[in-house]
Amino acid sequence: MGAGGKGACDGCITRTPYATLVAVIMCWAGVGVFCGTMYRGVNLTLRLLQDVFKLDKGLQWVEPTQLAFVILGASMAALALMILVTAILATGATRVEVYKSSVGRVGGRIASACFIFITYILLLAWLVVLLCCIVITTFYTLSWGEMIAVLCRTDHYIIVRCLQYG
Secondary structure (H helix, E strand, O other), rough: OOOOOOOOHHHHHOOOOOEEEEEEEHHHHHHHHHHHHHHHHHHHHHHHHHHHHOOOOOOOOOOHHHHHHHHHHHHHHHHHHHHHHHHHHOHHHHHHOOOOOHHHHHHHHHHHHHHHHHHHHHHHHHHHHHHHHHHHHHHHHOOOHHOOHHHHHHHHOOOOOOOOOO
């Protein structure tokens, strides 16, 4: 710290977009929770389909869907980092230093427009993922009693109750 109370760190503090930083941290936490729970949820759904309903054919779509969810989560985390860097470059004194010329300002506006467009595309992708999560959760919840019933065994046979299905 200098004698006047102003140090070299004052410039860093004024250039930091705190709202964007908090949003990035929340986004990364959400992506981590989403990827972990979707990976486990898809595995349990696949197990439920194979064990309870004896479905082995036509389930080739499950693993690519699981991979698509992980890729979508990773791309969202990467996009959040890119938006953070853009926000840092567009905040405070950094904006004056980086975007001195009109070409630099136009480039910054184009980069911001590209990030807005990509964000809207990812919003649509997340809505599709939300729809998939609703379908998987509903299917798993309706079939929960079946899975418990299959696990109840006696000495000679497996007790299967089909209460929901008549």
